[in-house]
Amino acid sequence: MTKFLTILAASLALAGCASMAPTYERPAAPVAPQWPVPQAGTAEAKAADLGWREFFTDLRLQSLIEQALANNRDLRVAVLNVERAQAQYGVQRADRLPTVNAGAGQTATRAPGGTITRQYTATLGVSAYELDLFGRVKSLNDAALQQYLATDDARRSAQISLIAQVAGSYLTLAADQERLRLAEQTLLARQDGLRLTQRLQGAGVASTLDLRQAEIAAEQAQTDLASLTAQVAQDRNALALLVGQPVGAEQLPVTGTSAPVTRQAELSAGLPSDVLLTRPDVQQAERTLQAANASIGAARAAFFPRISLTASAGTASNELDGLFRSGSGLWTFMPQVSLPIFDAGRNSANLKIAQVDRDIAVAQYEKSIQSAFRDVADALAQRATIGQQVASQQRLVAQTQDALRLAEARFRQGVDDRLATLDAQRTLYAAEQGLINARLAQQVNRVTLYKALGGGQAGTQSAS
Known part of the structure; x- marks a missing residue:
């Protein structure tokens, strides 16, 4: 979780960039x-x-x-x-500002031998936040x-x-x-x-x-x-x-x-x-x-280029009561870069x-x-x-x-x-x-x- 918050803070700092708009000057009154x-x-x-x-x-x-x-x-x-x-x-x-979502879920899988395994997750994440x-x-x-x-x-x-x-x-x-x-x-x-x-x-x-x-x-x-x-x-x-x-x-x-x-x-x-x-x-x-x-x-x-971030952090465990135990942490970090190369003059x-x-x-x-x-x-x-x-x-x-x-x-x-x-x-x-x-x-x-x-x-x- 600490790594996730560090990444989020760094992203917000990078996003604080000036606009590329022309400097506004009030036209002279005609x-x-x-x-x-x-x-x-x-x-x-x-x-x-x-x-x-x-x-x-x-x-x-x-x-x-x-x-x-x-x-x-x-x-x-x-x-x-x-x-x-x-x-x-x-x-x-x-x-x-990034949109932060919390999620919790369970995944159940049945193997051919009849064994059922379960995966419990609890995450806090940011989805497709654009670094401006x-x-x-x-x-x-x-x-x-x-x-x-x-x-x-x-x-x-x-x-x-x-x-x-x-x-x-x-x-x-x-x-x-x-x-x-x-x-x-x-x-x-x-x-x-x-x-x-x-x-x-x-x-x-x-x-x-x-x-x-x-x-x-x-x-x-x-x-x-x-x-x-x-x-x-x-x-x-x-x-x-x-x-x-x-x-x-x-x-x-x-x-x-x-x-x-x-x-x-x-x-x-x-x-x-x-x-x-x-x-x-x-x-x-x-x-x-x-x-x-x-x-x-x-x-x-x-x-x-347009840079967007998708990141999440949380815990996962095969047992519900093990979600917040030591060693159950997980995180994902997926930056994406979109660079316009050919847009037919759009x-x-x-x-x-x-x-x-x-x-x-x-x-x-x-x-x-x-x-x-x-x-x-x-x-x-x-x-x-x-x-x-x-x-x-x-x-x-x-x-x-x-x-x-x-x-x-x-x-x-x-x-x-x-x-x-x-x-x-x-x-x-x-x-x-x-x-x-x-x-x-x-x-x-x-x-x-x-x-x-x-x-x-x-x-x-x-x-x-």
């Missing part, structure tokens, strides 16, 4: 060193340092996000993928580790995306509810206008054309009301799908787009080199690249595949950086002007409200026909819808920028 939109110096917080509870201030939205993180099926699949990748890594890591002299097993282990970590990065990316999707769906529902209320108010106003026109037409003041135009305006408002009623129901269904369970009435937004659901302080964009590399989707692409780089080491090691082709996979991973990593850069740049570009759009739209609503008031007064005085009033009503309706759209865009832009800058990572679990 993007500009600065964002294309200059940043103001008033930004105070980094998105990556803000947990989602700190960034989203609306309590109803916080409740929905919490439920989505617990019940969303896509996120659940992402979590299970991490567990599966972790188990696969455990399987691969086990190849770096050229780092093949280590490279495969390194690749499996990076694939596992990449899966966890994918899980974190899915979680951040889910948080942003729930917030966006919540804001869309709030905006459509506000549009529905506007449509209801518009329908009531146009029905009042229709009744007024009917009275004036009966008195001979308004023409039949005026009446038809008022009827058309009322029907258009009725159509918008029906369409928006269906849209609000669809928004609720979309939100329920993200949350993973039915959404109660107490969780629906009670205010429109004018009430903020996030922190109002501007987020700091930082430098691209600092921001982009912390995003989990970029980290996932780099993990995939590192796994491909490690696979090259395994492909290179295939050109060299190893060379496998190495080429590994190298091309690495080049593909480099291109995908660079593309992920470029896509992340564009996400942030687009959000910053919109942030730079969205405040002006909202302010301009507010002024437009105020101006069209005044224009409608003047048009109605002129119609009652008989100065203008009904067409001027209807035009003013349609203009105001469009301006109020535009204000809802602008406010929604402003709120969604905050959420989009938070996600693009890697927000939502604070407080989340990461692979170790």
